[in-house]
Amino acid sequence: MPLILNQTEKRSRTAPSTTDRAEGSRPEQTSPPGSGQGSGASVLTRRIEEANAAGRVAFIPFITAGFPTPAKFREALRELDEGGADIIEVGVPFSDPVADGPMVQEASRRALAAGVGLRGILEELAEGAAGRKAPLVLMGYYNPFLRYGLERFARDAAAAGVSGCIVPDLPVDEDGPLRAALEAQGTALIPLVGVNTPVERMRAYARRAAGYVYLVSVLGVTGERSAFADELAEAFTRARSVFSLPLAVGFGFSGPAQLEGMPFRPQAVVVGSALLRFLDAGGSAADFMRRCA
Secondary structure, eight states, rough: OOOOOOOOOOOOOOOOSOOSSSSOOOOOOOOOOOOOOOHHHHHHHHHHHHHHHTTOEEEEEEEEEOOOOOOHHHHHHHHHHHHSSSSEOOOOOOOOOOSSSHHHHHHHHHHHHHTTHHHHHHHHHTTTTTOOOOEEEEEEEEHHHHHOOOHHHHHHHHHHHEEEETTTTTOOOGGGHHHHHHHHTTTTEOOOOOOOOHHHHHHHHHHTTTTTTEEOOSSSSSSSSOOTTTTHHHHHHHHHHHSOHHHEESSOOOOOOOGOOOSSOOSEEEEEEHHHHHHHHOOOOHHHHHHHO
16 A cells, blocks of 8 residues: 655644753662553563573664655565564654754655655554564654544554654653553653753653663764764763663664674664665665674
């Protein structure tokens, strides 16, 4: 089924990014458990823990729905699943991104131009849910979910095999309605924290966190980087002292090999822009997975 757009899903609200800009206090040791852990949340945690038990960092590829074309997206999603992705993040195209770098922005622009939208994404994901091995996480901005209807969105996402959601522009102070709708379906609302998120703010997220925690590795937008600031290691230590859930690092990684030599070992790594660029150049998701093995 083609991906169908609710034509221009324009932003109707303004919310601060969950990657907070304030500088934090020194971390204090605390490990509160996540709440609201339904079946979707627990499968995300379990898949990461299984990868770690096998001696490797869990691999989470990110792909924008409908990119490079709707047909190639369907093929890439299948190949990522068959290639051994532990979890797959699917980006919901949006016209006004705040956290996306050039490659993800371009992927969204082209997907929107091809008529890709949330309703069609969920319908298509539902069609392949029965045979899919990797749990899915939807990553997108709040407005399309809000316009769709939060309870309806949560029901349709669960039916499509979605185990979690990441919403970069929805801070913990404002996430109650979406969180309640998702938790009613056993779906995780996965927190985003940044290298400059203070420990008290992390604790606010930890009280409700489920599935895993996404640690944004840079002060900036998505996109491949060759090096990371020393503050990433300190932020990882701070987050590890607060969250009992697995930590995934993303925004800038091109593959698990990039973690070599770093002074910390996350439980999972998210790779997005490098995969999108590879697909745009004519490569296959199957080849990308082999390169990242």
